[in-house]
Amino acid sequence: MKQIFGVFILALTSFFVSAEDGHNLWLRNSKSKPVNVVCLKNSPTLTIAKQELQLGWQGEASASISLKIKQDKAIIGNGFKISKNEIQANTGFGILYGVFELLRRQQTGEEIIPAIVNASYERRILNHWDNPDGSIERGYAGGSIFWRKNNSFEVTENDKKLWQEYARANASVGINGTVLNNVNASPLILSKEYLERVKAIAEMLRPYGIKTYLSVKFSSPSLVGGLKTSDPLNPDVIKWWNDKIHEIYNMIPDFGGFLVKASSEGQPGPQDFGRTHADGANLLADALKPFGGIVMWRAFVYSATDEDRAKQAYLEFMPLDGKFRDNVIIQVKNGPIDFQPREPFSPLFGAMKKTSIMPELQITQEYLGQSVHLVFLATMWEEFLKSETYQEGSGSSVARCTDGSIFPQKHTAIAGVANIGLDTDWCGHQFAQSNWYAFGRLAWNNQLTSEQIANEWLKLTFSQSNSSSDQSGTSDDWNDHFLKPVQKMMMDSRETAVNYMMPLGLHHIFAANEHYGPGPWWAPKGMRKDWTPPYYHKADSAGIGFDRTQTGSNAVSQYHEPLGSQYSDLKTCPEIYLLWFHHLPWDYKMKSGKTLWDEICYHYDTGVQQVREFQKVWDKVRPYVDPERFSQVQSKLREQCINAQVWKDACLLYFQQFSHRVIPFEIERPVHDLNELIKNDLKRH
Ligand code: GCW
Numbered sequence: 001m002k003q004i005f006g007v008f009i010l011a012l013t014s015f016f017v018s019a020e021d022g023h024n025l026w027l028r029n030s031k032s033k034p035v036n037v038v039c040l041k042n043s044p045t046l047t048i049a050k051q052e053l054q055l056g057w058q059g060e061a062s063a064s065i066s067l068k069i070k071q072d073k074a075i076i077g078n079g080f081k082i083s084k085n086e087i088q089a090n091t092g093f094g095i096l097y098g099v100f101e102l103l104r105r106q107q108t109g110e111e112i113i114p115a116i117v118n119a120s121y122e123r124r125i126l127n128h129w130d131n132p133d134g135s136i137e138r139g140y141a142g143g144s145i146f147w148r149k150n151n152s153f154e155v156t157e158n159d160k161k162l163w164q165e166y167a168r169a170n171a172s173v174g175i176n177g178t179v180l181n182n183v184n185a186s187p188l189i190l191s192k193e194y195l196e197r198v199k200a201i202a203e204m205l206r207p208y209g210i211k212t213y214l215s216v217k218f219s220s221p222s223l224v225g226g227l228k229t230s231d232p233l234n235p236d237v238i239k240w241w242n243d244k245i246h247e248i249y250n251m252i253p254d255f256g257g258f259l260v261k262a263s264s265e266g267q268p269g270p271q272d273f274g275r276t277h278a279d280g281a282n283l284l285a286d287a288l289k290p291f292g293g294i295v296m297w298r299a300f301v302y303s304a305t306d307e308d309r310a311k312q313a314y315l316e317f318m319p320l321d322g323k324f325r326d327n328v329i330i331q332v333k334n335g336p337i338d339f340q341p342r343e344p345f346s347p348l349f350g351a352m353k354k355t356s357i358m359p360e361l362q363i364t365q366e367y368l369g370q371s372v373h374l375v376f377l378a379t380m381w382e383e384f385l386k387s388e389t390y391q392e393g394s395g396s397s398v399a400r401c402t403d404g405s406i407f408p409q410k411h412t413a414i415a416g417v418a419n420i421g422l423d424t425d426w427c428g429h430q431f432a433q434s435n436w437y438a439f440g441r442l443a444w445n446n447q448l449t450s451e452q453i454a455n456e457w458l459k460l461t462f463s464q465s466n467s468s469s470d471q472s473g474t475s476d477d478w479n480d481h482f483l484k485p486v487q488k489m490m491m492d493s494r495e496t497a498v499n500y501m502m503p504l505g506l507h508h509i510f511a512a513n514e515h516y517g518p519g520p521w522w523a524p525k526g527m528r529k530d531w532t533p534p535y536y537h538k539a540d541s542a543g544i545g546f547d548r549t550q551t552g553s554n555a556v557s558q559y560h561e562p563l564g565s566q567y568s569d570l571k572t573c574p575e576i577y578l579l580w581f582h583h584l585p586w587d588y589k590m591k592s593g594k595t596l597w598d599e600i601c602y603h604y605d606t607g608v609q610q611v612r613e614f615q616k617v618w619d620k621v622r623p624y625v626d627p628e629r630f631s632q633v634q635s636k637l638r639e640q641c642i643n644a645q646v647w648k649d650a651c652l653l654y655f656q657q658f659s660h661r662v663i664p665f666e667i668e669r670p671v672h673d674l675n676e677l678i679k680n681d682l683k684r685h
Contacts (some may be wrong), residue, residue: 517682
């Protein structure tokens, strides 16, 4: 009887949880109360601010709220001053951000204490790796929302609607810039037809405070301009860029500037002409300067030399410190290799003291299970932003080294490689939306904790009081049975992925170019060594790991003391980075007392067990989630679990060939055959 009753309750609750497809993201405010908005000025942005208040107000019914544009020196740029019944800002965009902050606080039940709220970074930018043919490099959520196949340039009503929804979502978390095309840039983007479309996009984004930027190919002057060279010091080349930039600003007066991947992974660059990165960046910076534009010049460079790849960006860029114009920002990936599940921070942060530096994070989960695995990235970004660089004594976190608190940067910025596509839920996985949200929130406030972000996002995205159903979603019941367990799952999810993919500092052991499944063996003949996993794990009969100490590549020397010594010394090197910095024998004694081999085995196994737990957590919250989103996540977790098992089996069976040790008997045995795994790379379904 009890059971039947239980089923009945379950059915009843699910009935009240109305269907949702995730398209509304964290902006599902359909249960608002009336509000009286007082605003003396008018502009498209202020109109949006008023509408948002009317759509989402959950404060006192029929209360009055005033939106006031008034200059205040304590409010920086588009920051704002907030209280329960008033938002004050220097600009309309500041008002809009204040409105979104107020609504979020109402909807999440967070207190509204009068305060001035300024952003950590002046520019908070999404990088879309979208190609002109509508495909997306490392995109896992459908085609591009900006570009279409077959060069179809017609701007449809649907396009406009989508761009507006995109702009609104970004503005709601404070994102104020977007690079519309891939850093592996097609020169086509600078042609008239594409620029016309950029203009149309910019018009939709503008009222939401979002500037458009473009990635450009360094050889554009010769590729589309018909010049014989793209040498940055050649007068015709300089003129070509000046003219092109003039043309762009004629069409898009608030254009943000360029993002450039040059002399990197086969992309053309100033080095093709015997010039430096500074020569290349400054050429564009000078041309953009009169219009207020900036250049984001990427430091993602490495060549097939014998130098450790992790050292190369530092070696190439440090000698150029101080040589860049003040409207150039060097865009540096968080880690020295490439968006791995875990890396120490890039040693360039805080080291280039006379040059503006901006972090580049990857929101799209290229190396973290793509749109299948549930991985909340904010914990990784928090770890990164809080990393101590010691560059100006203790307290020199990466966050402070990049947001202008320590170095007087003319511009400050942070970028995230977007995970957005045409899929109805935008990101291909309901929980991948949390990473878009988290990027925006951290870009606005780089001191936020990932826990707070997860908490906010879950309340906004899943709470029933924010949907059209009648259930009160922030009840104790909801908090205990949905919020707490799911938040914990999110908080654990990145470490879980590290456990089943590459624990203890292992990195880049993916199969093939897909970067999805395991491939510690992957090293096709003729392939560049630094594109193959054995280069990174260096497993042999003596042990495993990359020696980056003085006896090895000495990459540790690029870190400011005492960090260099800490990483070098086995007694002080954090175990999370152990095999990043050291090559160690299989029997090396870990802090736990286990041998290194056993510890590796336990990490992989723990990762698998953790995903199994996630499945249980999710299955239990079924009554609190609408059926559509529930089953998407449920089936993705099943695939993640199968994948985690493959990762564990592949890595343990492969490394066992070198360790010649048994997998501890408490651990479940592998269920796959290594040869089969090697024959068939893991595919994403
Ligand atoms: O992470 C790697 C990716 C490439 C990407 C490159 C980069 C856009 O595998 O797809 O190219 O980095 O960041 O430039």
